[in-house]
Structures are given as C-alpha cells and as structure tokens.
Amino acid sequence: MPDEPSSASGASRAAGGSCPDTGPGTGAASILFVGDLVGSIGRRTLLECLPLLRERYDPTFVVVNAENVAGGLGITPKGARALFAGGVDAITLGNHAYHRREIYPYLDEEPRILRPVNFLRIQPGHGTCVVERDGLRLGVVNLSGNLYLRAGRHAFTEIETALGELGEVDHILVDMHAEATSEKVALGWMLDGRVTAVVGTHTHIPTADARVLPGGTAYITDVGMTGPRGGVIGVKREQAIESLQTQMPVRFETSEDDPWLMGVLISCSATPRSAAAIEQVLMPRPQAPPRAIPSLPDR
Numbered sequence: 001m002p003d004e005p006s007s008a009s010g011a012s013r014a015a016g017g018s019c020p021d022t023g024p025g026t027g028a029a030s031i032l033f034v035g036d037l038v039g040s041i042g043r044r045t046l047l048e049c050l051p052l053l054r055e056r057y058d059p060t061f062v063v064v065n066a067e068n069v070a071g072g073l074g075i076t077p078k079g080a081r082a083l084f085a086g087g088v089d090a091i092t093l094g095n096h097a098y099h100r101r102e103i104y105p106y107l108d109e110e111p112r113i114l115r116p117v118n119f120l121r122i123q124p125g126h127g128t129c130v131v132e133r134d135g136l137r138l139g140v141v142n143l144s145g146n147l148y149l150r151a152g153r154h155a156f157t158e159i160e161t162a163l164g165e166l167g168e169v170d171h172i173l174v175d176m177h178a179e180a181t182s183e184k185v186a187l188g189w190m191l192d193g194r195v196t197a198v199v200g201t202h203t204h205i206p207t208a209d210a211r212v213l214p215g216g217t218a219y220i221t222d223v224g225m226t227g228p229r230g231g232v233i234g235v236k237r238e239q240a241i242e243s244l245q246t247q248m249p250v251r252f253e254t255s256e257d258d259p260w261l262m263g264v265l266i267s268c269s270a271t272p273r274s275a276a277a278i279e280q281v282l283m284p285r286p287q288a289p290p291r292a293i294p295s296l297p298d299r
C-alpha cells in the first residue's frame with residue numbers, strides 16, 4: 001500500500017520529466033488517467049475529486065478505467081453515462097468488461113467506451129477510439145495482457161493493428177490491463193517513441209515506476225484503483241481475510257473504507273505522440289464539510 005502523500009494539498013508528485021515549458025498549467029495538452037473505479041464509492045470519489053483536479057492541473061483529456069464500477073464487477077450503461085456526464089472523455093475496461101449483460105449493446109453503440117482490443121472479434125464492443133478536445137485528437141487503445149487473463153488474441157501483435165487503425169491523431173494513450181508486470185514493462189519498451197503513454201491497470205495497487213522512457217513515452221506499470229484503500233483491492237478486508245484463512249467460499253462486498261483516487265497526469269510534449277512528464281496523482285476523497293450543529297432554543 002502506498003503511504004499517504006507528503007504534500008499538504010493531498011496529491012503527491014511521484015515522477016516528472018524534462019521540458020519545463022510543457023508542464024501542467026502552461027497551456028500544453030495533458031491527460032488525466034484514473035485507475036480502476038471500484039463500486040459506487042469509486043465513482044463518487046472520482047466525481048468529487050475531478051473539480052479539484054481540473055482546478056489544479058486543467059487536463060485536456062480525462063480517461064478512466066471503470067471495469068469494477070458496477071458493485072465491484074463490470075459496468076452498466078447508467079454507470080457509463082454518469083461518468084461521461086461528469087466530464088470523462090473515454091472509458092477503458094478489462095477482464096470484467098462483460099460481467100453485466102446489459103452493457104453488451106452499449107459497448108457496440110457508444111464509441112467512447114472500450115473493452116480490450118485483443119478480445120475476440122465476435123465479442124461485443126471495440127478496443128479503440130479517438131476523442132477530440134481543443135482541436136487535439138487523442139487516440140485511446142485498451143489492451144489486455146495474456147498471462148493469467150483471458151484474452152482471445154495476442155496483445156503484442158494486435159496492438160500493431162490497433163495503432164494502424166487510429167489514423168491521424170496527436171496523441172495516443174494505451175491502457176494495458178494486465179496481471180503480469182513483465183508484460184506491461186515489455187509493452188512500454190516496445191511502444192517507446194510511438195505512443196504518448198502506456199499505463200498499466202488491473203492490480204489495483206499503484207507502482208512507483210512512473211517515468212518518461214528515453215524515446216518519449218510516459219510509462220507506469222500500474223496506476224492503482226479509485227476506491228476503498230481500507231479494503232483488499234476493493235473488497236471488505238474482513239471478508240478477504242476470512243476467505244484466505246478458511247479456504248471456504250465467502251461472499252465478497254465492496255468496501256467503503258478510506259476511499260482514494262489513484263491516477264496519473266501525463267503532460268504531452270509539443271512533438272506528436274510523445275510525453276514531457278508523468279506524475280502520480282494519489283488523493284483522498286474530499287472530506288464533506290462538517291454539518292452545522294443546530295443551536296438549542298433559548299429558554
């Protein structure tokens with residue numbers, strides 16, 4: 001588990017890059033990518049943190065992984081619409097993409113929600129999209145690892161097809177949803193210099209290796225999750241511990257304890273498809289203002 005941020009503001013800066021004239025707040029494009037939203041608490045945490053993050057970083061694009069937003073598993077059309085209404089530009093998913101059947105037609109209809117591009121072609125949905133803001137075009141690719149995860153086609157070959165299908169874009173963000181760190185690191189190196197960022201998701205635990213690779217691609221092995229830090233990767237901790245202690249089936253529920261937003265801010269370079277900096281954004285859900293205590297009537 002990451003320690004609490006050292007800065008008084010609640011957000012921590014874990015890694016930066018060169019090119020100070022293209023950093024946040026200077027008018028250059030930037031991408032806020034937020035890791036797996038877990039449950040309604042994850043959605044609320046995102047939507048309550050977003051105004052503060054917009055004020056602080058003014059991101060051009062906001063992309064979130066929301067494969068766990070429907071009660072911890074999957075996503076519904078209603079949940080996706082709530083995120084788009086809150087200002088999210090694109091949604092990525094992962095191995096839980098198909099947990100809720102009602103999302104299947106929506107995955108075909110809505111261009112801005114992605115399931116991994118290397119799933120089988122017969123499965124609902126698509127794995128790439130292009131979103132546009134401020135005259136800039138961002139290509140987004142969702143990819144699944146093949147180690148310990150079920151993806152019908154190979155990530156390292158299908159990414160080539162996906163990049164070719166994006167067409168003319170200014171920047172490209174790849175969400176590599178994978179269990180194995182080796183696959184994510186290898187993909188980062190393979191795409192270095194060809195895409196703006198490769199960000200890892202799925203483990204729900206943020207890694208401390210955010211950096212801009214030598215060719216100009218921002219990289220992190222795992223962004224972490226947005227949801228209850230007081231649970232076990234989203235589940236109530238007492239249930240996860242009981243399951244591991246007894247080796248018996250236990251009904252899992254989403255924890256609501258200690259919600260945090262975990263993401264990264266990628267500052268794009270003026271050079272197409274390259275990044276100037278990447279920094280981690282780790283932030284607790286804003287505290288609700290204290291309720292006024294009604295005064296007792298005078299007697």
Ligand SMILES: [Fe+2]
Nearest residue numbers: 094095096202
């Ligand atoms: Fe996952």
Ligand SMILES: [Fe+2]
Nearest residue numbers: 036067068202
């Ligand atoms: Fe997840």
